[in-house]
Structures are given as C-alpha cells and as structure tokens.
Amino acid sequence: MDAALSKNGRRALRVLFGSLVVFLYAPIAILLIFSFNDSQLPSFPLSGFTLRWYHQFLTNPDLRGALETSALIAACSSVAAVALGVLASLALVRRRFGGKGALSALLLSPLVIPYVVFGISLLLFFHAVGIPRSIVTVVIGHVVISLPYTILVIVPRLSQIDATLEEAAADLGASRLQTFRWIVLPLIMPAVVSALLIAFTTSFDEYAVASFVVGTRVTFPIYLYGALRFPSRLPQVIAVAVVVMIVSLVVVVGAEIGRRAAERRLGAAET
C-alpha cells in the first residue's frame, strides 16, 4: 500500500496537474495562434494565415533598438551580479566570521522589497546625488535585484563541494587564486551558469524598477508596456512576444538539462 496516496487520490491529482498545465500553457498557445492571424484585432473567427506581423517587428527599428538595449543591460547586470554573488557565496560558505547572520540577511534582503519601493528609492537616490537616468542606472538596479538570486543558486552548490579538495590544492602549493580558478570554479560552474541565466532573464524581463530609473533609451519591457496602449501595434507585439517566450523557454529548459547532466558528471567524479 502506498502511504502517501490512494489510487483515487492519485488519479484526482493527476487530473488537477493536467488541468493546471493546460491553464498555464493555454494563454501562451493563444498568443502563438494569433501571431499568425491575418487581422488587426486578435479575435475570433480566425481570418487566415500571415507572417505580416513577424515581418513588421523585424523591420521596426524602435522595437529592435529596445531589444538590443535590454540585451545589453541584461548582459552587463547578470555578469556583475554573478561576480558579486560568487564572492559573497565563497565568504558565506567557506569562511567563519561574526555577524554572518546579519550579513546574509542583508545580502538576501533585496528579495523581499516590493519593486515599486525599490524603484522609487533608486529614483530619489539618483536624483539626490545628481546621477542622470540612463542605461547605467537600470543596470545598477538590476544588479541589486538579481544578486540574491545568484547567491541562492551558488551557495547550495558550493556547500556540496568537499572543502578538503581546496585544502589539498593549497597543500600542493596552489595559491588561493589558483585554487579558485582550477578547483572551485570548475566545480561550481553549473550553478554559475544557472545564476547567469536567472540574472539575465530577470533583468531582460524587468519592468517595475526600470520604469523609474530608465533614461531615453527604453528597454524592451518598457517599449512593450507603451505599445500595449496602441491597438495598431498589438499584432506585432504578440509576434515578438511569441519569439521571446519560445527563445526563453528553449534556453532555460536546455540550460536546466545541461546543468543536470553536468552535475551528474561532476557528482560521479567526486565519489
């Protein structure tokens, strides 16, 4: 007898799981369908197949500019956040020092601030110290909000690694930097890659904070938010939505599978 689930319970939960998956994916599927629909308004009945909207978004310079800006901001902020996250994780996992609890609370605290509050805080801060709003201010905001996520991903991986490996490297004459470069970094690489990915997607998708600190070069979410108010732009926005969603799904799922494989391989090598 199964202690956790009866036969009927299992069946009911399987149905619930199935309906939830349908609920989660149906809106995405609807966007997909209407991105090929030959009508200005997304409504039934469907009025024929077209690639017009995809063509329009490919030739829309504002939209492409916004995508490029977002990619640049996401690349800069994710690399910076992961670098800071690795440093902080090394200290939190490998070092003993007083006030560790308070420091880790500080490092994770951006997780629990409502973004509207953080957005206006940064706005007032940059205003008070006289820094004009630009791409840089958005990058700074995104580094702060992604930093705790990178720590949450890297710390568990780091604490799985046997500290004696590092001691052995030190005994064999490696400097701390060499130990990090040749022992620690390869072992935490899967987590570093996931952290990069999480930070990148967080930044690429972030509207709330960016809306307060963005300069004249708009990011993709801010362009999107603006475009939602103009019905004439809706179809091409749906088309780009489909492309962005599918690309992010493929990248994330692919990376997750890759991370699993890498961790399994590293796990086998360790034992």
Place this chain on the structure above:
Amino acid sequence: MSAEAPAAEATPRGRRTRSRIDLTTPGLLGLPVACLLVFFLCPIAIVGAYSVDALHGPSLFGEAHKLTLAGWHALFHDGVYLRLFWKSVKTSLIVSVIVVALAYPVAYYLALSGTKRKYVLLLVLIAPFLTSYLLRVLAWKVILGNRGVLNTFLFWTGVRSPDHPLSQLLYSRFAVILVLAYIWIPFVALPIFVSLDSLDRRLLEAAGDLGASRWQAFVRVTLPLSMPGVVAAFLFVFIPTVGEFVTPSLVGGTSGYLYGNQIADLFSTGYPDWQTGSVLALFLLGVVALLTIALTRFLRLGEAAAR
C-alpha cells in the same frame, strides 16, 4: 576577481595559523556588501529623508529644510491611503491563498506519487514562470477584452450575442487576481515541492503502521513538515503582490487600482508628490519587513521543533 588578489598575497605571510583564512573575508564580502549599502540601503534612507521633507530641492547638498511629519500625519488620518492599502492586502491574501491551494496538491503529486519523471514534470510546471512577465499579462489582455479572444469566441460559437459580451472580465479586480494567480502558480510550486520532496517517506509508513489513516498521516505528519515550504511560498507571493502596480495598471482599470499604483502615480510626471509617495513607500516597506521577520522566525521555530 580583484577581491581575490589580496587573498593570494596574504597566503605566504599567514601560513602559520588557520585564522589566516579570515583575513580574506573582507576581500570577498567587500564588493557585494558595498554594492548593497550604496545602491540599496542608502536609497531607502533617502526615501526616509524625503518622507519627512528633509530633502526637497534638486540636490542632496541644497539648503536645509524644516522637518515635517505632515506626510505621515496624512497617511494615518486621511483614510484614503489606508483603505487602499487594506484593499491591496486583501487582494494579495486572496491571490496567495488561491496560488498556494492550487500549487500544493500538484507539488504533492509530483513529490510523493513516486512518478519517475517528477523533475521533468516539475520543469513543465515551472517553465512558464521563466518566460516574460509582461507578455503573460499581455496574453490575458488579449483573451479577456470585450472584443477579446474569449468574448469573440463566445459570439462566434453563438453562446453569447455580440450585444452582450462578458464585460466585467478585463479592467476589474477579478482580472487582477486571475492574472496574478496565473503568474505566481509556477513559482510557488517550487518551494512547496522542495519541502515535500525532502520528506522522509518512512515517516508516512510509520504513521500508517501505527494506525493512522492517510488523511491523518497527512494532517499530522506531511502538512506540518511541509509548512516551511508553504510559508516561504506564501511570502514570495504576498510581498511582490502587495506592492504590485504593473498588472493592475494593465488589466485592473479603476476597480483594480491598488496601493502600488498610488505610489507609482505619486512619482509619475502628472501630479508628483514625492513626500507623500515616500511616506506610502516606507509604510509598505515597514509592513513587509515586519511580516518577513515574523514569518522567518516562525520558520526557524518550526525547523527547531522538527528536530
């Protein structure tokens, strides 16, 4: 990696004692902590300064102002803001409860039904969270409108006539709750799954051997042991939702207008009032901080009790 450099230099000198390792700790923590001090805590302090009108002019080093608590007075005596805050709290509670109630059984199924592909199914569940937030709101905007996908589908199939669309769908509090629940379900499934997956199944077998029914075993063993995951999930939905302004401004209309919209509007270009806005923001931050501290205490106590 510049912070690692002093660590490398410190090695030859401090080889005698183990405490040399601690020498490098400031080097590792310096940059991340400085980053948060300057770009996280300092901005919040500046909001505090604005909330009492200590800063007003165009620059930090302008002339000094008289402090005033007028903004705080307005918050607590003029009921408008508090009512709006309460509305946001209620909306967030509804969203959090719906989301946890839907995600829990599904996470339970994945973690405890013994299905071999549980990680694959989990990824299927979580993947939508990793696509764009705004685009998922957009999808619902397309679906729920008066001339949207759902209504025109009903007209087309003849279920409703075009003169009588389901008009309360978009631009309502219902739409805000629906969309936010849609957005959070995948995210919430994860912490609950983790807490259930780490559950020792032998405990359930033991409960069964001692005569507990499955339901009793669930209520007395599984549910208490998974509470940390549930509380974490609740917190991770409640906190962003109580300050949410993006979804309400896109699908909420006037009846879905929330506290976060009020804050954002006080800083927008229309009729900015930075002092009142700062007061509202700090109040929200204070409530969220207290809630976080209280619930993390609860989690710690729970963990201690489980041991």
